Amino acid sequence: MPSFKPEKKFMLLAIAKAREGISKGQAPFGACIVRKGKAVACEHNMVWKSMDITAHAEIVALRRACKKLKKIDLPDCAIYSTLEPCPMCFSAIHWARIPFIIYGASIADAKRGGFNELEISNEKMKKSGRLRVRLAKGFMKKDCVSLFKEWGARKGKKAY
């Protein structure tokens, strides 16, 4: 597996997307898929906008990256997410063969932030599935956690 060093600029893109989502009434999560030093797909959660319970930021970004690259396997990509991917997103990332996951806030942070979470950590999923995916946890955590406050301060916000 190639070496990998998380880069702030890509998490900043994911954070900017999350913020864009907040401004549009969406849940405060963003994700960015990167390939060969370039952002391929940066998306925010679209559950409310699309009325689609599966439209987490990571899933939306995966769909876009597959379409853009015209393939379903993305072994040369990494995914940055402002929040630890939920088990749905973690598994989708596995299906796409992305070997690197970089995240900021943890599932526990999301729970404290007002979100009903499925409490199975990426570490646990990795162990259960005997996977080799590499996890960079808590990357720019403070900035990612602050998104919950921004979202919380917004009128008419909707958790789920």
Next chain:
Amino acid sequence: MPSFKPEKKFMLLAIAKAREGISKGQAPFGACIVRKGKAVACEHNMVWKSMDITAHAEIVALRRACKKLKKIDLPDCAIYSTLEPCPMCFSAIHWARIPFIIYGASIADAKRGGFNELEISNEKMKKSGRLRVRLAKGFMKKDCVSLFKEWGARKGKKAY
């Protein structure tokens, strides 16, 4: 939680959809979401057709059901799947608050059928997440497993 009895007619719809998928070059999986005795969304795997790694039958059915019912919570629904939902689909079903999962073939059957599976069972996901979802396993298993053979006999089939 209300009582629940799996019905053959809905698994037959899921099987028919899987078969339709096979005929269109898709992976041999189908799912059917049922609400108050009526099928709401029956779909087959669309990974190749949509070039979308997340387009498993259950995910496609969830998206359609959400759109059709104009809501993201489906607590009065059940989902029938020809194959034990993978952890991505299991988690998506959890997010949609569907309390009943009925499946035919198991993850082990899919592996034998030629599919690269993420081997975390629904039972294990349920236990890890301390969830109350009810699972009906191996329902019409023989019919569901036979789909792998039909798919296997097809020229130009593509696993992933």
